[in-house]
Amino acid sequence: MNILGISAHYHDSAAALVVDGVPVYAIQEERLSRHKGDAAFPLLAIESCLQHAGIEPDELDAVVFYERPMLKFDRILTCALRAFPRSWRAFPKAMKNSLGEKVWMRGIISSHLGVPGRKVLFTEHHQSHAAAAFLTAPTCHAAIMTADAVGEWTTLSVGEGERVANGPTTIRRFREIRFPHSLGMLYSTFTAYLGFKVNEDEYKVMGLAGYGQPTLVEQVRKLIRRTPDGAFTLDLNYFEFHTTAERSYSSRFIELFGPPRNPYEPIALDTAEGQRFANCAASVQRVLENTLVELTRNLHQETGLPDLCFGGGLALNGVANARILAESGFERVFVPPAPGDAGCAIGAALYCDRIHFGNPDRELPDHPFWGPSVDGSELARLAQEDGHFAAESQDGALIDQIADDLAAGRIVGWMEGGLEFGPRALGHRSILAAPHTTQMRDRLNREIKYREPFRPFAPVVPIEVVERYFDIPPGGTRLARFMSGVFPVRREWRSRLQAITHVDGTARVQVLEPAMSPRLHALLEAYGRRTGIPVLLNTSFNLAGEPIVNRAVEGYSTFLRCKIDVLVAGGTRVMKRTSATAKTQVDKIKQEEIA
Amino acid sequence: MDSARPHERPTAFDRMLTPVHRWIWSDTDRRVQKLLRFGETETDGGRDILRAAEITSDPLLRRLYLEHAIDEFRHGVLFRHRAAELLKVSASRSSPGFHGDWLAPGGHGLDDLQVDGESDKNMLAFLHLSEKAAASRFTVYRDVMQHDPPTRAVFEEILHDETFHMNYTLMQLARVEPKRHRRHLWWARLSRLLKAYLRLATGLGGILGSMLLTIQYFILLPPFAWLAKRAAHRERSGWTMVSHGHSDSLDRQY
Numbered sequence: 001m002n003i004l005g006i007s008a009h010y011h012d013s014a015a016a017l018v019v020d021g022v023p024v025y026a027i028q029e030e031r032l033s034r035h036k037g038d039a040a041f042p043l044l045a046i047e048s049c050l051q052h053a054g055i056e057p058d059e060l061d062a063v064v065f066y067e068r069p070m071l072k073f074d075r076i077l078t079c080a081l082r083a084f085p086r087s088w089r090a091f092p093k094a095m096k097n098s099l100g101e102k103v104w105m106r107g108i109i110s111s112h113l114g115v116p117g118r119k120v121l122f123t124e125h126h127q128s129h130a131a132a133a134f135l136t137a138p139t140c141h142a143a144i145m146t147a148d149a150v151g152e153w154t155t156l157s158v159g160e161g162e163r164v165a166n167g168p169t170t171i172r173r174f175r176e177i178r179f180p181h182s183l184g185m186l187y188s189t190f191t192a193y194l195g196f197k198v199n200e201d202e203y204k205v206m207g208l209a210g211y212g213q214p215t216l217v218e219q220v221r222k223l224i225r226r227t228p229d230g231a232f233t234l235d236l237n238y239f240e241f242h243t244t245a246e247r248s249y250s251s252r253f254i255e256l257f258g259p260p261r262n263p264y265e266p267i268a269l270d271t272a273e274g275q276r277f278a279n280c281a282a283s284v285q286r287v288l289e290n291t292l293v294e295l296t297r298n299l300h301q302e303t304g305l306p307d308l309c310f311g312g313g314l315a316l317n318g319v320a321n322a323r324i325l326a327e328s329g330f331e332r333v334f335v336p337p338a339p340g341d342a343g344c345a346i347g348a349a350l351y352c353d354r355i356h357f358g359n360p361d362r363e364l365p366d367h368p369f370w371g372p373s374v375d376g377s378e379l380a381r382l383a384q385e386d387g388h389f390a391a392e393s394q395d396g397a398l399i400d401q402i403a404d405d406l407a408a409g410r411i412v413g414w415m416e417g418g419l420e421f422g423p424r425a426l427g428h429r430s431i432l433a434a435p436h437t438t439q440m441r442d443r444l445n446r447e448i449k450y451r452e453p454f455r456p457f458a459p460v461v462p463i464e465v466v467e468r469y470f471d472i473p474p475g476g477t478r479l480a481r482f483m484s485g486v487f488p489v490r491r492e493w494r495s496r497l498q499a500i501t502h503v504d505g506t507a508r509v510q511v512l513e514p515a516m517s518p519r520l521h522a523l524l525e526a527y528g529r530r531t532g533i534p535v536l537l538n539t540s541f542n543l544a545g546e547p548i549v550n551r552a553v554e555g556y557s558t559f560l561r562c563k564i565d566v567l568v569a570g571g572t573r574v575m576k577r578t579s580a581t582a583k584t585q586v587d588k589i590k591q592e593e594i595a
Numbered sequence: 596m597d598s599a600r601p602h603e604r605p606t607a608f609d610r611m612l613t614p615v616h617r618w619i620w621s622d623t624d625r626r627v628q629k630l631l632r633f634g635e636t637e638t639d640g641g642r643d644i645l646r647a648a649e650i651t652s653d654p655l656l657r658r659l660y661l662e663h664a665i666d667e668f669r670h671g672v673l674f675r676h677r678a679a680e681l682l683k684v685s686a687s688r689s690s691p692g693f694h695g696d697w698l699a700p701g702g703h704g705l706d707d708l709q710v711d712g713e714s715d716k717n718m719l720a721f722l723h724l725s726e727k728a729a730a731s732r733f734t735v736y737r738d739v740m741q742h743d744p745p746t747r748a749v750f751e752e753i754l755h756d757e758t759f760h761m762n763y764t765l766m767q768l769a770r771v772e773p774k775r776h777r778r779h780l781w782w783a784r785l786s787r788l789l790k791a792y793l794r795l796a797t798g799l800g801g802i803l804g805s806m807l808l809t810i811q812y813f814i815l816l817p818p819f820a821w822l823a824k825r826a827a828h829r830e831r832s833g834w835t836m837v838s839h840g841h842s843d844s845l846d847r848q849y
Contacts, residue, residue, distance in 0.1 A: 033711075034646050070848040082827050084820030085813075092808035096801070106848065121845035157837065175834040227833035264631065264679045356845045385654040545638065553649045561645075561665060 001357065002059055004049060005349030006109065007066040007128070007341050008041050009102050011199045014342035014421075015045035016370070017053055018349040021362040023136075025052040026370035026421040028342045030547040034554070037200055038547075041101075042345075043112060048372065057113040064352040066344035067125035069105045071152035073098050075179055083243035090245040121356065123348045125151025126312070129339070130171055132347025133311030134161035135354060136364055137334035142307035143299050144171065147292070147314040148340070149184030149199070156183060158299050161309065163361040169354035174302075180242040181233045183288060184314055186224055189239060189248040190284040194277055195263035198248065206317055207455040209285035210504040211269050212278030219256050220287045230298050232291060269454065278454075289320045296328035306331040311347070315339035316423065318486040318508045325475055325485065332475045335484035337368030338422030346370075346421070367516050368426050368482060371419025372550065376570025379415075379552040383567075383574040390574045395519065398571055403526035406434055406536065410565035411448065413541055415555045416519055420548070424483045425540035426510060427460060427520040429548050429555070431564065433499070435459050435537040441499040444537070447563040450544040456502040458483055460510040460538040462524050469493045469535055470509050480511040499537050510538060605738075606731045617739040626746065627681045634674035641667030646710040647718050653771065656715055659763055663722075666756045677749050716776070719768040720783035726761035733757060 005016040008029075016026035027049070029042035050057065076094050080087045101108065106120045123131070129146035140163055147156040159173035179185075187205065188198045196204045223238045238256065241248035254260065261267070261277050268274040296308060308330040315321065315335045325333045336343055353359050376392065383390035393401065405412055412432045420426050431448065433440055435457075445453050459469075466472055471488040472480065479485035486508045489501045500507045514521040528534025541555060542548045543562060549555040552569040559567040559576065567574040609616075620626055641664045648660035710718070733754045740747035768776045 034642065034649075064845065068848050074849070078823055081816060081820040081823035084816060084824075088809060088812055091812045091816075092805040095808050096804055103848075118846075122848050123845060159837070172839070173837045175836050177833070178835055181832065229833040231833040233832040262682065264675065264682055352845060382657075386658065546642070551649075557645060557649050557661060560661060561668075 001061045001353065001359065002053070002055055003349045003352050003357075004046065004060050004063045004113075005066065005128075005345040005347070005352070006042060006046065006063065007344040007348070009039055010341060011037050011039050012340060012342045012423075013039050013042040013045070014338075014345040015042045015049050016345040016349050016421075017049040018346070018353055019053060021350075021353050021359050022364060023346055023349070023370060025049045026338075026346050027372070027419065028338075028421070028547075031371065031419060031550040034547060036545060036547045041108065041112070046113070052372070057115055060113070060115055060119065062119050062121050062352055062356075063109050063113060063115055064121045064123055064348040065105050065109065066123060066128040066341070066348040068122045068152055069103045071124070073103045075150070075153050079180070079242050086243045090243070093245055121352055123351050124154070125344065126154045126157045126173065126176065127171070127351055128344035128347035129311035130157070130159065130161065130173060130309075130347070131351035131354075132336050132343040133309035133315070133334065133339065134171060135163070135169070135350040136336050136346065136366075137307075137309050138366055139307040139309070139332070139334060140164065141305060142309045142334070143296075143303040143305045143330070144173070144309045144311070145296060145299060146310075146312040147183055148312035149188055150179045150182055153178045155179055155181060155185070156295070156312075158295070160303050160305065163354070165363070166360045168358065169361050171351070171355065177231050180236060180239070181231075183224075183232070183291060184312070185239070185241055185248070186234060187284060187288055187314070187317075189241060189253070190280060192248045193253070193257065193260045194281060195261035195265075202313070203316065204452065204455060205281045206285060206319055207452075207502070208267065208278050208281040209319070210282075210456070210502045210506070211454055212275065212280070212282035214283045214286040215279045216257065216283035217286055220283045222256065223253075224287060224291065226291075226294075230295070267452065267454065285317075285319065288314075288317065289323045292320050293323050293327045296324045296330065300329035307334065308332070309334045311336060311339045311343070313340045315484065318484055319506075321479055322473075322476070322485040322487055325479055326473055330475075333479050333485075335479065335482065336422070337420065337424060337426065337482040339484075340423065343422060366481075368420045368422055368424075369418035369428055369517075370421040373418050374415040374428075374552050374555075374569045376552065376572035379556055379567065379569040379574060380572045382553060382556050383572075388574050388576065390572055392572050394571070395522070398568070398573060399519065399523050399526050401573060402432075402523055402566070402568060403530055405566045406432060406523075406527050407530040409434055409440070411444065411563065413555055413559050413564045413567040414520070414523075415541065415549065415552060415567075415569040417517070419550050422482070423540075424510075425538065425548055426482060427512065427517045427538065429541040429550070430460075430520075430538045431541050432460075432523075433537040433539075434531070435497050435500045435535050436531075436533070438498045440537065443563075444499075444539065448543070449539065450562075454503075456508065457500050457537050457539050458508040458510060459497065459500040459535050460512055460520070460524065461535045462521055462528075463511050463513050465528075465534055466509070466511045469497065469533070470507065472509075472511070477511045480509050481513070481516070483508055483510045485509070493533075496533060497535060500535070604731065605734045606728075609731050609735045613735055613739060616735050620736065620739055621742075623681060623685050626743070627678045627685060630674045630678035630681070630746070630749075634671045634678065636671075637667050637674060638671035641665075641671060643710050644722070647713075650711065651715055651718075653715055656719075656767060656771075659767065663760055663763075666760070670753050670756065673749050673753065677746055680745070716768060716772045716779050717783070719764045719771065720776075720779040721786070723761055723764035723768060723780065724783050724787060726757050726764060730754060730757040730761055 003018045007014050014028040017024050027045045029045045030036055030038040032044035080091045106117050109120045110117045126146045130144045134144050142161055144159045144161050154176040157173045157176040161171045163169040191202050191205050192198050223235055224232050226232050238250055238253040240250045380390045414430045414432050417428050420428055445451055471490055486506045488505050489497055489507050494501045512521050524534045540548050549558055644660050645664040648657045651657050733750050737747055737750035
């Protein structure tokens with residue numbers, strides 16, 4: 001049975017293909033269109049899925065969209081009516097936006113793919129999140145929590161899932177919190193207030209929080225109140241996201257927290273103003289964590305289950321995830337590699353397979369590498385054409401060579417195997433570097449990633465030695481499998497792991513099992529043999545404002561535009577050194593033309 | 596190939612609009628907003644040209660596109676930095692009501708660039724015309740910026756690059772299509788005209804649609820708004836139980 005899952009139209013659209021109950025391919029549209037956060041209908045991703053499996057659209061048994069468009073439209077229209085007459089500016093935009101395309105998903109999918117309308121199905125947004133979190137996790141019975149800004153109406157839901165090997169699956173959502181009361185919107189409002197891009201830069205708020213003190217917690221608590229039944233409600237007097245499209249916070253919000261940050265001015269953390277913004281970030285982060293911990297603690301008491309599956313955009317908050325693990329009572333917390341809306345493409349397809357069609361449960365591969373494989377020969381060809389030194393070697397020799405490069409302080413663009421599905425680079429499209437000094441961190445920020453200095457870099461470490469360097473609680477290695485938790489770096493190692501240790505002494509560590517990525521694991525070991533510390537800095541292979549690279553040619557063009565020293569794709573290693581021919585040719589044209 | 600290579604020289608149309616440009620650029624807030632938008636346009640253009648570098652099979656074009664893309668990214672940074680400097684000294688942070696984007700567009704101006712699926716010759720023709728138009732406009736912007744030497748210097752520097760871009764694209768077009776490069780330029784001109792018409796039509800359609808929806812909003816919606824507000828008062832805060840019968844069927848869009 002072939003089932004295609006699609007998520008689209010809000011942010012980060014994606015497609016995923018499930019064949020006989022097992023995901024075989026999944027990719028975000030941005031990785032193919034090369035537009036970061038591409039929300040367009042994912043035609044390229046769909047084509048890529050079908051091409052990979054070698055099937056035609058008419059061989060699909062179902063195409064599942066990750067949410068119910070008319071239910072979403074119901075929310076948008078209702079909110080516009082409730083905000084009358086303040087919503088007069090937002091109303092035409094919202095209607096054109098929805099009625100122009102978004103509500104006609106059955107027809108759009110049907111016409112693009114040529115499948116009959118009866119084959120087009122719809123899951124609820126948070127059903128898709130729940131399925132993505134539970135059905136991909138190696139657990140048979142778990143509590144489920146999903147939380148994001150908003151789906152159709154739901155902003156947070158709790159429930160439980162149960163599956164029997166080769167038997168039936170159930171996912172039950174007990175209850176939900178509905179728009180406009182939303183933890184995701186609370187966090188996004190602060191994201192906008194702090195001058196970052198909503199739906200894109202929330203992780204910057206988390207990074208900035210490390211530099212501040214939660215001195216404004218009482219003020220944040222005025223915005224969000226707990227209800228007697230253990231849920232929460234937002235005081236809407238402080239927000240405008242539910243009434244206008246222009247601004248998410250109100251004038252009362254500004255009275256409470258002061259003027260918002262100008263997005264074009266850098267955050268100077270040594271000034272009072274910069275510290276105020278950091279304190280704002282720390283305060284909303286603290287309130288978010290406390291709320292999530294309390295919600296999950298109640299869920300644990302209610303279900304009595306040892307495992308929690310957590311999905312939705314809020315599950316990207318690694319600091320909150322670590323606190324949930326430590327304080328909620330759950331022994332293990334599972335966060336999928338793509339907990340956001342892109343991951344809903346897999347979730348919707350799996351939900352359809354297990355629940356709608358009632359197919360038996362299947363054991364799924366536990367990795368994030370669902371995208372296309374990189375072609376080392378493509379890199380070799382490009383490098384040769386441009387006069388760079390390219391060498392192809394066997395695995396052992398290549399890994400030794402790269403370990404030498406890293407030990408010598410070189411920065412390596414590392415591409416191997418299938419592309420990661422989700423926002424994190426987990427070792428197949430990564431920039432790797434020595435993690436020991438702040439100079440390396442500053443160099444990466446300044447010369448390669450071109451990003452704010454307050455943002456931390458993540459480490460990758462083999463599972464066998466993780467506890468030596470990081471203070472990982474029981475169950476923490478699972479959370480760290482896909483870089484979903486932030487844990488303390490052991491004090492005695494902080495001075496030797498400066499580039500990956502955040503200002504608060506923590507790191508968003510990736511714990512690597514050999515089976516998940518054998519070559520990277522071998523590289524870590526080889527690096528450890530040279531330096532005594534088998535830990536590498538692992539950051540996503542992209543430049544600011546660009547999606548993570550997919551093909552070798554994209555890695556190559558990134559390599560040429562920044563100060564990465566070495567590029568690896570499959571078995572091909574390229575050193576940045578331009579030969580006379582290629583460089584001179586361009587320079588000559590430039591000089592002639594300018595003259 | 597054209598005997599005389601084009602250099603930065605404003606078109607008659609741009610020259611005619613010089614007083615308008617002078618007025619648009621005279622206001623500091625407007626200047627900030629425009630520079631910020633130019634920064635975005637240049638960066639977006641850079642990404643498109645980078646994509647062209649990644650998909651072309653011609654090694655020389657790949658290298659030239661890459662240089663071009665790097666220039667565009669740098670221009671984006673120059674514009675943003677200058678805007679940030681102006682913001683620091685600007686008394687007001689309010690956004691002026693009129694930006695004059697149609698009259699004073701940035702780098703690739705109002706052009707839409709569809710990179711994937713384009714042949715090198717079409718891409719080069721398109722880039723040449725866009726760069727030529729940008730060079731013409733930037734010359735005017737530079738000339739009306741007498742009162743703001745740092746911003747003028749930014750335009751001066753970018754103009755230097757734009758001249759290279761428009762020249763290399765023409766030269767490469769003649770290389771990859773020696774016999775029919777003029778025809779490609781004409782096709783590109785026609786395509787720009789068509790796109791301009793489509794933009795205008797879409798823009799007008801959008802305005803009309805907004806007007807109709809706004810009229811409907813005020814005429815038809817008030818009673819429903821009253822009902823919706825009444826219903827909202829009855830909603831209890833906190834948890835809502837999930838009713839399973841409703842969400843079980845995947846056939847429904849509701």
